[in-house]
Amino acid sequence: MDRLKLLLGGALLLGTASAGGAGMPMMAPMPAAAPAGTALAATATLRDPQGAAQGSVTLRQLGTGVQVSVEARGLTPGQHGMHVHEFGRCTPGVDAATNTVVAFGGAGGHFDPGKTGNHASPGAPNAVGHGGDLPMLNVGADGVGRATFVTDKISLAGMDGVLNRSLVIHARPDDYKSDPSGLTGARERCGVLTRTNYAARDYPLPGAQDFPEGVAYDARRGVIYTGSAQSGTIYAVNAATGAVSKFSEGGALGRASALGLKVDAQGRLWIAGGAQGTVSVLSPDGAPVAVLETPRSPNAYINDLVPAPDGNVYVTDSARPVLYRVTPDLKLSAWLDLAGTPIRYGPGVNLNGVVATPDGRYLLAVQLNTGELWRIDLRSKAVRRVMGGLENGDGLLLDGRTLYVSRNRDGTVSKVMLGADYASGQVVAEEPVTGLRFPTTLSAIGGDLIVPQGQLDKLQGGTPETPFKLTRFPRF
Structure with missing residues (x-):
């Protein structure tokens, strides 16, 4: 499966201000969004x-x-x-x-x-x-x-x-x-x-070919991280001021692409490496901690990852039907062979965004090409279909039993209310914000959400709108 098909599914200081510091900066207030139920x-x-x-x-x-x-x-x-x-x-x-x-x-x-x-x-x-x-x-x-x-x-x-x-x-x-x-x-x-009647804040990025895909927020430092699907460059953005710096140059240690990003409890940044089949870990100051390789394969596509309450990090592969796990000692291995589960891999981008439930019992993962949401039991490895209808579902953010789904080609974020056992769900709202362009992943900043406008549909054809940007908006 070629890189374009998968992507479509799915330290030089720039300027004078640094991105983040030892303490969390004051947040710029966000104006109120349109009231719920207001017609677009x-x-x-x-x-x-x-x-x-x-x-x-x-x-x-x-x-x-x-x-x-x-x-x-x-x-x-x-x-x-x-x-x-x-x-x-x-x-x-x-x-x-x-x-x-x-x-x-x-x-x-x-x-x-x-x-x-x-x-x-x-x-x-x-x-x-x-x-x-x-x-x-x-x-x-x-x-x-x-x-x-x-x-x-x-x-x-x-x-x-x-x-x-x-x-x-x-x-x-x-x-x-x-x-x-x-x-x-x-x-x-x-x-x-x-x-009309909607507030959002954009964080422009400096590169003409950034194509941002992943986003993660470190609340302790007040820093937003985003990564380029095109080059693997990681930017650090001051959430209060918008100042941008290069946190890690693309190509470092073979990282030619940066997809899903997460910050763990130690402040380390985890990076899904896409077609290179790698998981990279950077320290809070950007130094390399580890580059973990999945088995070599022409079909590798490491797309997203999540630190779970059990101390492990779970990793999706959008091309190969397997879930990987990284243990606290930074050992990576295949954890679940999906071929023996109800999840069926097909052409295009399969499992993509992944989150862990707060109780540490389950993973939730969205399958972009089918629109299905799956629940995976971390104890028994049992897999259950939660719902369908989430086609082009890319990134996920879980807030209690509220799941936000970034749906890239649809240019919207869906809000899903989940059942008490995370075994059922229903879309209750759709939010286009102020005109999203192929939104990819999601993170939370206090009461707000933030998405990269990745424009991956323009990665190998068409003219992207520049500057590329992250867009922050109130939860809905």
């Missing part, structure tokens, strides 16, 4: 190329569709093409079709969740044409255009989500067939679609 909504101010406000957009989720209301001013009377573009940037940039710098070129091309490369009509399924292809805006003699419609081509959550993307109005009518934009001409109005 987004707004944008439409601006002309000179930056003047020339209208507005409102989006509201209505079941599986989105109600779109647009008012734009100062346009030529007649029909104007209107599209959702990929990036949330209303800045000048290069138009790929002409290779010239144009107004609002920073918004990129049309939003195309189906990766069709095909401009089509507003009624075409996203598997056939751009998801961002919207109805035209009719502008009256007074230069004002107004439109209200409902479309199921876009959403405010999930793979068709348009939060933190741009709505662009063009100079000419749309023929709904000519690539890449229906001969609609210049970009005349642009607005970034921003979620």
